[in-house]
Each structure stands twice: as structure tokens, then as C-alpha cells.
Amino acid sequence: MAASSAPRSFLQVAATEEVVSPLRVVQIEGLVILKIIKHCKEFSPALVTGQLLGLDVGSVLEVTNCFPFPIREEDEEIEADGANYQLEMMRCLREVNVDNNTVGWYQSTILGSYQTVELIETFMNYQENIRRCVCIIYDPSRSNQGVLALKALKLSDSFMELYWANSFTGEKLREKNLSWVDIFEEIPIKVSNSALISAFMTELEADTPVTQCDYDRLQLSSNPYMERNVEFLIECMDDLSMEQQKFQYHYRNLSRQQAQQQAWLQKRRAENMARKAAGEEPLPEEDPTNPIFKPIPEPSRLESFLITNQISNYCNQINGVAGQSFNRLYLMKALHDN
């Protein structure tokens, strides 16, 4: 804000729009992490979701509490039930002084296959009411490999604008220079704990290396995990090739239509020549009522983007696990030699 020349009235200040500082860090409390882990693990392999509560402060989004959503069986009267449950929980939590502010939601996933259109739609729904919301993805299957697989995601602004305009055509995307990497933005996570809790934890679990060793990471059998990852990858490649075929079909149609247009234009021109020779009015060179001039809608690229995102995710995971396996194998080799 520029240096104020004259003191502004309260109304003026209230009327000026605040500049939204970009979200840089998501600060999660240890309590929330434990709750998410517990909830997702209990119900795995089913996918579960829950609500995040917290505060939105400057460039940090603090998540201080969360509560899980019950699993929906059928969609009949569950809509009203779900809303009631949410209101009830929020009201009860308010009474014990928990921050009553929704800042997003969390969901569990299997092997990182979370990029779906539903995710984007949910984001849009949340974005209407809350200025900044975040989605936390937790992967219980990766945590069995010994990694805390927690990610905070947010839709990038440029993508959101495009989505509102509901157009994913080639030119628009090239204008904005948007590619499939830009759909989701991953935000770094910071963990904070109150001093009381950290005192308790340090107290209750001594710091000795014996109890601390997380042997899960040293497990040699990563084969089943890799196999499933590659299976998912193959399925995604099939989907991607289907999408690409759709594009090819569209292009073929487009070029055929253009050829037809050219042919019609030639005919018109020939006719006009004839008419000029005969001294009549030339016909217009365009005829909007002719069906061959109707523009063919270009298929949306959203699906292919999502699939591409998914595939790259799988590849990243494979890379990560392969790296870890290398470490383990070399370790084993060294131990054996000794």
C-alpha cells in the first residue's frame, strides 16, 4: 500500500481489497497427522475423506484439527445426513474451543492415483466458499514402505481461471503456457506441535536408537508394490492412448471439413465467374447455413492432462522406490561381505 497522504476513514479501509498473499506453506499439527494416519489406515483399502479445520494466516495455512467423514453407502438420504453430521461436528468442536474454520479436506489414495475429475470438482466447490483451501493426500500403501506419504495440493490459479471459462482448447492453453504440470501445485508442509505435546512425547518414548529404528524402510520386498504400480501405469497408458485417439479423430474430421470447405468455395467461385460473365449478382462467398461450415468442437484436454499427471506420478513413485531398493541391495551386499 502506498504511504497514506491523508488518514483514511474506516469505510475506505474496509472497502479496499486486501492483496491475497500467495499460499506458501501449510502448517499442520502433529495431532492432525496422527488422526489422518489412523483414519486412513483403519479403512484401507477403501478410500476415505475428512474435513480439515484451522486458520488462514498470511501466507501460511494452519491446520489445527480435523474430523473424518463417515463412508457413504448409497446416495439416497445420505446427502442431508452428511450435511447434518458436518454441522453437528463443527458445533460440538466449537464448544471445546477448536478452530471452527474449514480450510480444506483430506483424502486417502491408493498408490497415488488421485488425479480425477472429481477432485477438481470438489476443489471448485470448496473454492466458492473459502478463499484458500488445500487438499491433503495421504497414501497408506506407501507408508507401508516406510515413508510418510503426505502431500498438500492446491489448484493453480491459471488452471482455475481456465476451468471457470470451461474451455480447454489448444490455443487457450498455449496462450497461458499451461501444461499438465501446472494443474496442481504442491505446497510444502511444515509440522508444528505445542510444547506440551512434545514434552509428553519425548517423555514417553525415549530417544534411544533401539526403539527408534524404523525397520520398515529396510524391508527388501518392494516387488509387490512395484508390480501394482506398473499395473496402474499400464492402465493409465491405455486411457491415454484412448484420449489421443479421440484427438486424432477430431483432427481428421477437422481436416476433412476444411477440404470440404475449400471444395465448396471453389465451386462458389466458379459459379460467380459464370454469373459475372452472365451479368448477374455474384453470390456471397460464405454460407453460414451450410453444415460444412459449422465449427466442430474440440474435445476437452482436461482428461488427458489428468491422466498425464497420473502417469508422471506413478513414474516418480517407481523412481523413488527403485532408488530405495538400490540402497537396500547395496547395504545387504556390504553386510554380507563383512
Place this chain on the structure above:
Amino acid sequence: MAAGDRTVLQFSTQSTANLSAKVHPLVIFNICDCYVRRPDQAERVIGTLLGSILPDGTVDIRNSYAVPHTESAEQVALDIEYHHNMLVSHQKVNPKEVIVGWYSTGLGVTGGSALIHDFYSREVPNPVHLTVDTGFRNGEGTVRAYVSVNLALGDRQLAAQFQEIPLDLRMVEAERVGFDILKTTSVDKLPTDLEGMEVTMQRLLALIDDIYKYVDDVVEGRVAADNSIGRFISDTVAALPKLSPPAFDKLVNDSLQDQLLLLYLSSITRTQLGLAEKLNTAAQIL
């Protein structure tokens, strides 16, 4: 059992002899969080414990929520409706979690606690009372669990005594992975795979070093030999499978090659993705 005309004060200890409780760290986190957020005039926080009773009788405490209450010198009042509402909501998510007891912060068991315990025992046959000392009065944070035992003099019920039962802090593996994160007051970022791997390997190395030192000490006579430890060590070393070096090398190399192949495949896929995307968005019809 007393004979004749003398009545003996009976402490019935049979039922509590094998009763113990297991607490998930989530519960402790919850309690601390509620304590930090309590309203200003309240000195302590009271709440319900949810969990299940395992087949061997131990009480498994998995979740908890705080219940607003008002407390004065003479009486304690709990918001029962709130308690029921929260219970119903929690059970919608996880119907297997039932009330197993209640908790309060603060070191000892006070007079008011007996009343509350009475209330909870109407809901559950044998509630467990957990106290979490947030004031660190003994210089450490103590978590204790009690059950109520009836003191009977002959046939008359005299009083209920709170008897302590053994408590066990349990942690699931995935939580253990993130445990370092949970201990400090703030962590700047979650560790990535490779960093975590590094930390684990360092710890393993430290453990092996310790064992080496111990064995050296025993051999040199600096430390008295403990047979059971020696047996453990020899068992562990014997657990390494006896493979001939060529067979072992072949195994390792095979796995290495598999992983390399996967790495190669995934790199190809990513290149393909990059190409496809460029083609898709760059293509223009005339």
C-alpha cells in the same frame, strides 16, 4: 473368606489382576490439545475415551473427545447431551469404537472424579479412568490408568477404590515412521524418501557399532559377559541366510537389474509424455 463373627474387608483383586490398558498416542495428543484449548476458568479437562475391549481382556483406547463441564468446590456437572451427540457422530464414522472410560488432566484422583466415574459406569460396565498429568508435578508427565474396585465390608458396600492398572503406550508402524516429526515443536519440511533412508541406515549403523563395542568389551574382560545377550547376538548373526557368494551375487544382481529396468521404463514413459504433450498443444490445423 472370613469365618465366625469377624468380617473382613475384602479387596477383590481377581478381576483387575489381568486387566491392563493400551493407549494410542493419538489419545494423548488429543488430550493435550484439549487441555491447551480449555476455557480460561476451567482447571482441568474431562472427556470420554473411545476404543474397544480386546479378546484377552485388555482395554484398547483409540480415540477420545473432550466434554465441556463445570466444576466447583462441591459439585461437578458434565454436559451429557454433548457427550451423547459426539458419541453418535463418532460412531457414524467408526461403529466399532465404543465408550471404554473417561479421562481427566491433573495428577491425582479427586472427590469429584468418583461421581463422574459413577456416571460413566452406568454407560459401560467397567470404565477405565485415565489421568494425564499436564502439570508435570512430579517433574515428568505421568499417564496413569485406574479402574474402580468396590470395597465391601462383609455384605455392605463401603466405598469404591481407584486401583491402578498397567498402561502400555502403543504405536502403529506408520506413526512410528513419522514419530521424529511428532516429537519436536516444529519441523520445517517432511523428509523425503532418500533422507529418511539415510537416517534409518545411520541408526542401523549406530546399533551395529554398539554391538561391536559390547562384544569387544566382553572379550577384553571390561564388561561382564551376559549369556542371554550373547545368545541373542549369535542368533541374529545365524539368521543371515547361508548362501554361497556366487549365488548371493546372482541374487543381488538380478534384483538390481530388475530395478534398473523399471527405472528405464519409467524414464521412457516420461519422455513419451513430454513429446505427446508438445505435439498435442502445438499442433495447428493450417
